[in-house]
Amino acid sequence: MSEETAEKTLVKEKKAEELLSRRRKKIIADPLNDDNPITVQVLGICSALAVTTQMKPTLTMAVAVIFVMVFSNLLISLIRNLIPTRVRIIVQLAVVATLVTLVSEVLKAYSFDMYKQLSVFVGLIITNCIVMGRLEAYALGNKPYDSILDGLGNGLGYSWIILAIAFFRELLGAGKLFGFPVFEAMGIQSFPTNGLMVTPVGAFIILGLIIWVQRAKTGYVEH
């Protein structure tokens, strides 16, 4: 059942492998750049466009996605040999939906403003292709610890991209960072903010530029 879904690069595990062996470091490092979920696999674009107008909600979203990815990967990996093949997608969905609802409830209790601001986007983590993609491609065929690392790596890969986009959008669109007026603090009173950056179009442009820079450096080409 797992052969078809496991990644091809699966290496046979030796006994008592180091906690952070080279192979495991690669599991975390790959999604940060060479195999980035947003810029290379082009997954999770929706939320990358929608939540990135300001740094603060973006950071909350990033933490939420990392949490959901790590724990869904762990849970699915733990029960991977019990999951009936025919209903595996539904099982994955149920686990992800439960974790997302938990995140949403915690936000509602402890950070109501953030809950209101992010409301539908937190719910939409359920349909974020990165989460389901990793469950299907990795957690179903790998051991729990490796799956945690894979979830963490992909979560971080997603996070740094949306944080980078939010950085430029908030800076150029509102002249602020985390709500702090950067340009005013530097003594520039009349910084011309760019309204385009506040709209999703601005996110597209910045994402495009990030992909351009990244591919120019790594030499990656679409096949």
Place this chain on the structure above:
Amino acid sequence: MQQSNTYIIVFTAILTIILGGLLSLANQGLKPMQDKSIEIDTKKQILGAVVDVSEMSNQQILDYYNGTIKSIVVDYNGELIETDEKGSPIVAEEVNIPKNFKQQPEDRQYPVFIYHAEGNDDAVEAYILPMYGTGLWGPIWGYVALETDLNTIKGAVFDHETETPGLGARITEKEVQQRFENKQIYDENGNLESVYMLKGESNPESALDEHHINGMSGATITGKGLSDMLKSYFSYYQGYIEKVKSEKSVASL
């Protein structure tokens, strides 16, 4: 590997029970904190109609609210009601406005939040009226503060459940809400006129007067829902508004 149908059914049943149990546990555990968050949020919105609350901490909001807001509940005719049919006291903050909305206007309870100088509830500065209506996709609501002449709008806050981000959801933006400030709800003859959002964003100056403000482009239906909500709630509160006005003219004689 093909599993039997029985295995699949048992597996999914167990999974459902575990996940469902987990969720209801979390819901129960977090309920008190969530209720407190909602209470603070409501008070923040009420105060938001008259002062800038964005810099206040939660505790400051609660303290400021206790010091400056006197809340009462009136009926359709503007008469003060203090107890419900069963005789238990009514608290304005606990009046469920969406639930009231389902009843006939004459049967509803109407809370009024009176904003006054800190610690002196005779020095009234504004009357804050809660409102509730329908936008494009779902309910919208808000709090509109009237000056002591009960005609000029001092400030307004609006919120929504499911309006489109960037379009209808803009009713939550300060910039849109500020358009209502200093508008009048009565015409020169003392008839209720309310305030309307026009279609589109850049209407000519001539189209804008004390009863008309710029709308939101791409959100005409939300704007219309907002106008309807204001119009109907001002008319529901008319009983109370008339009563306060007549009390004032008696007092000034």
